[in-house]
Amino acid sequence: MDRHSPKDTLLTAAECASRIGISVKALRVYEAQGLLAPLRTEKNWRLYGAEDIARLNEIMFLKQLGLSLSEIAKLLSGQTTDVSRLLEMQETLQNNRLEQAERSLRLICSLRAKCGSGDRLSMDDLLDLAKEVQMSETADEFAWKRYVQARPRTKKEPDSGELEDCAGEYRFDDGSVLRITTARDRLRVQLLGQPACDLFCEEADHYFLKVTPAQIVFSRNKAGDIDGLVLHQGGYETKALRCETGAYDKAERELDERIKAKTPFPGSEQLLRKVIEDHRKGQPDYDSMSPVLRSLAQEQIPTVMRELERLGAVGSIEFRGIGVDGFDIYIVDFENGRLEWGLAQAKDGTLTGLYLRPTP
Template identity: 45%
Template sequence: MQNGSEKHVWLTAVQCAERTGVTVRALRLYEQAGLIRPRRNGKNWRLYGTGEMARLTEILALKRLGLSLQRIADLMAGHATDLDLMLTIQTIALQGKLQRLQQSLAMVEALRAKTAAGTLLSVDDLVKLAKEMNMRDASMDSVAWRRYEQARPRTEKKIAPSLYADYAGFYLLDEHVFAITSRDGRLFARLTGQRELEIFAEDEDRFFYKAVQAQVTFVRDKDGAVSGLNLHQNGYEQAAQRVEAEVALAVEEVLAERVRNNQPVENSEALLRQMIEQHQRGEPDYESMMPALALASHEQSAAIQSELEELGSIREISFKCVDPEGWDVHDVTFDKGKLEFKFILASDGRFGGIFFRPVS
């Protein structure tokens, strides 16, 4: 039997970052927000012990729920926060993923049952299976195939107007809301911060836009009720789960509040600076991007690097505003020019989109 407790282990900021998978910069941000208070040694180095590591684990878990640092601070201080809304959003997202996996599994099991019964699979069976697998595939070949499929001409078809009532409602797409409205025998779709556009029936549950190359497919559950939708655009399939009006309004209010307060995402300037410098070096971090953006960045990497390299080093980044769709907008001054950048983050913290253009 040993006397006393086990020797306490202290980690430096670099060691702590390596163990937890966060950056040293992130640790400093958590400290500045008052979320964690590392000890100091005689050389004034920050030290992280078991208590600090446990606290850090809590912070990271709450961030994965989509909470901002301010809301995490409020929660840890015992103040009221919108944790229930965040949990609701996460629940809906996970339910949507589970439903899509169950749909794929059901299709595969049905085909296995046919082969087990000695029935040969038809070409139509295999095509349906290939399409289902393609929807989950982010490879360049699959994305290219979906782009072709999404760009083909569509023919409008009349369907029973009574079906439109099935589709009308709210659908959660990441941190935005898809609002589907039926008026005068027509169907309209609006994504948070964007203008409303009419969508046209290609078949029951399948609609397409005329204004853009995109389609919407409504998904029904085993009881035949519409439970979600898939947005087909830019070679990708984005799933949105149907939600109650109260949840949709709460989600839209979170974004509206950020737009009203002109509040950029946390660490907005640092995130943008890092992204620009990575592209200038020809080393973009594709894991920090959503699949569609990662693919587009990969395809254009040489051109992006050339354009940004020519501008030289970053001299200043100035935040301008949060636009109505929730994108952070910055002016970036380089040694040899100036660009306006706008970007948006997905709920998991990855870049969902980024654009830049010259500033006159």
């Protein structure tokens, strides 16, 4: 079957290379690595069509994230390029870089001002600076992990007995519990306060969700028994260890009691005030957040700052109750309006969830 419609322009290797700004050699190397498969003329000349250029975009995107050609080959094998998925990743990557650059620039400017006025930089200043540099280095890693996580997957029949092996309860470092159950021919995953989701097998011990780009990879001990799992979601990899059965039910009962008794997390109102003021200043305490929330908060900060500026000072805060997902819900009155805020904390006090929305 012809992959190209008649009106598609086909480019020779030289044209293709010069229009993109790479070398013909590079094109040949990509092809040798199995990344590209352009058409050929009778004389065996390469012809690049739109699909090949799309693939080339994908290759160059992954390359700029620091992946080697062989890693890219593994990632792309058997997949055809999904341009809209690629564009979405490009957009979030560049937005992240933009925000990262602005953060770095703000810090650098303030430190330069300090230097210029003759002050010596403090230990904290230098540590902050180093951390900032480190963050901009690792930021790209999230981008390709997210890309890998968003990759389309095809399901396969799991080996017999594997589903039963995986079923059980698992606890994350922050204390939250995840339950894996078998249902007919598949696994289901349940996180407290959230609806159960079907899991689909991709390969042995590797499962994926269809409702959201996320995967669960089970790990086995030397005896071959499942002893934990890693949740891949939102660019993050979070590990959980198998725990005693009943932990999930216990956590569920505790949550039910909290909901009935309307008991907020200890000190959560005070925490909310601090969170709001930190956001107003544009300096949320990222260290007290879970990694997933941290990246969300970093993406949202410009929007939230604008909103808080519009709303003005905080007036009264009223506790509304506990949501089914365990969030403490507050109605916050500001000078110029009111908002519903929700926040969730892990047992160790880490902020794991945060949202704000107009009051219904």
